[in-house]
Amino acid sequence: MIAFIKRYEGLWLFTRSPAAIIAAIVAFFSIFGAIFAPLIASVNPYDLASFSLMDGLLPPVWEDYGNPKFLLGTDDQGRDMVSSILYGARLSLIIGISAMTIATVLGVGLGLAAGYYGGRFDMIVMRIADIQLALPAILTALLIDGIARGILPTEVQQDLRVAVLTLAIALSLWVNFARTARASTFVQMQKEYVQAAIIMGQRPIRVMFVHILPNILGPLLVIMTVDLASAILLEATLSFLGIGLPADSPSLGTLIRIGMQFMLSGEWWILWIPTVFLVALVISINILGDFLRDVFNPRLR
């Protein structure tokens, strides 16, 4: 086992970094819990029949009047907090991961092409990126949300909330990928193996995706993890502001918004438990991203 770990530099570094280990454990349990939420959670918070108003506002078990059925207490509707968080994290992660994937594909594609062709194409892509960066991410999301509300018929609006939210977040994140991919491509373009490929007369698409892309994957992977955290946060912010997901299909942000009403009224757990969970999830993803950066950057070793 030890010999196996020593074979791979990344694994070896991992065993020497307590922060990365803790972060990995937190992230693993959150993601595991989110994926298997329907199996783990005692009730389904989306199913109105599964919870009862009578159980409302119960504190966590370790407080007075806690009920062992509800480990972390319940909200005002009587929903189990553990189940709400698991289902909320499920939605948050689905939106975060798909937004990040869309942003990666869009950003890396444009960035690679901009770096490869340079010149006018590069200028156009980068100016669009600049404009995108000048608009705050929330504004972009609000804009897309507004447009979607305007043009989509009301019946489908509810069903497409998740898709619209994902697209809005993806559009505010692709710039990071485009810029990094472009800058790394510039560096690789100077390398002689790329020149060799061009001299041989290989197709641009092949040079970009077969030769350059694998060599710029390191920084891109790091951005993917960091942007996954941003996407989750952005979703939480939008939901918190009330333009994300509605209260009947709560994501983590929606849970925090609901909890806000109880911040000073004694029922602290309704606000704080989802908040702490969100912070822990985002921090662990960020720490893992940091760790990946160290692994991929030989100079930081």
Added chain:
Amino acid sequence: MLKVENLSVRFPSRFGDITAIEDVAMSIAPGEIHGLVGESGAGKSTVGAAIIGLLQAPGYVATGSMSLGETDLRNLSLVEAHHLRGKRISMIFQDPQTSLNPLMRVEDQLIETIQAHEDISASDARKRAVDILEEIGIKNASDRIKAYPHQFSGGMRQRVVIALALCTNPELIIADEPTTALDVAVQSQVLDLIRELANSRKIGFMLITHDIGVIAQIADRVSVMRRGKVLESGTTRQVLGDPQHPYTSALLDAVPPLDRKIDRFRMPDEEKQSNGKDAGDAAEAWLLQGRDADKIGLQISGLCVEFPGVRTSLWRKPNSFTALNDINFEVRPGSILGLVGESGSGKSTLAKAITGLVKPSSGQMILGGQELPNGRQRGRGHPSRQMIQMIFQDPYSSLNSRHRVGRILSEPLWLYGLVDDANERRELSAAMLNLVGLEPDAIDKYPHQFSGGQRQRIAVARSLLARPRFLICDEPTSALDVSIQAEILNLLKDLQAKFGLTILFISHNLAVVRQMSDDVVVLRNGKIEEYGKGQTIFENPTADYTKELLSLTPVLPKNWN
């Protein structure tokens, strides 16, 4: 003055401790230049770092003693060590571009250093700085001192670095490859300066270099290192004139001579490589079977390349910069043309123009009777894409590090549709590896698992698999050690003779070009200074520039008396 005895340095790693240098002993007297020569990975720089106390963590000195005068260098507190660095031991680094802070005036850097070690007023420190700059040959020093590092040329900048090392009156200066990044003309000035300083100020120098020519030119004593050990040590005349250790003689044999052309470099372990050549026969047969046509040559006439210059005003068009000006020469079919010049002379630009990476502003290139379209007008499918192949300088960047060797090698076969069957491509790639002197099992490894010389062999194999007729070698050996250089040059010569390739051989190293070329072009600032038969140019140069280059290149003296 400096005395080092059985010094060992170890680096802990996840595979246990690695011994970087072992049992190194040397002493340097005041005013003596002690050369430390060896190939990359020999541990030369580690010796220097251990002495100055800047070993990279987690490396540590395991055994041995080091003393400078009366001071024991091993038992210094952090504060004392810090005080000693700069004050009594200074260092000169390889690259003057990066060893000066680009955002600070030279003046401030010098004054800062002086004041860090002495309680002295800024104006006195400044006066001292000006004196030192004048001493090392910077004219008009009181004005020039106000300049920023980028306003000095490469050689001048290295002088400033030397001034920085001198300004605290050290007893010992460790010079780590001080001239490697410089052109020959500048190199010889810097070497002269070092010699002069050793004589006049009685400073001891430890000169770390891989270039035996440099050692022969200025070092008093020399230690030859290999794999962390000193193999041979003594006066320069003794060690280089009458080497005792076989490695030293092998190293000397690998240095290309400037005054004559030899057929092949002598290789001590060549027999080892020639076994199992039968596997390479398949590749050889395949290459020869492609030789249906005659050898082809390249004529270049009136070639000019211009680059847009730096924009100085928003409204005016920037002046263009002429990289190549009216270049005319011919690479005769089946011959090797050597192209020499200093950095910035336009050598690589010429290679890029021929391969179509750079668009010439005027001129004509004719390859085997057919004109080559310029720049992007040359389509991807143009036949010259296959006929012309290139071998690059840096084998660490010319191979895609994320692809296995097999994939790198079979790419040209697949791309040009030379072999359709994937298994056949693989077999041929393996055979080609054998032909260039590598084991066929290398095919499943990644490039980083090979040394620089082996990577360059892979690069050669890749270019051959395109069945080229014209090969451009752009400084193919400058990133390699001399012994590896000799191997690669031998390989190129063999292949050229066997397959009748036409080669354009680009190098800044006159001795290497002499060994390789039939004809020679000397390039300077984008213009041809001299063009003719290799022998004529090296023995009876007509252009002043060529004469100068030849006289400044450090060479091994024929006899040491």
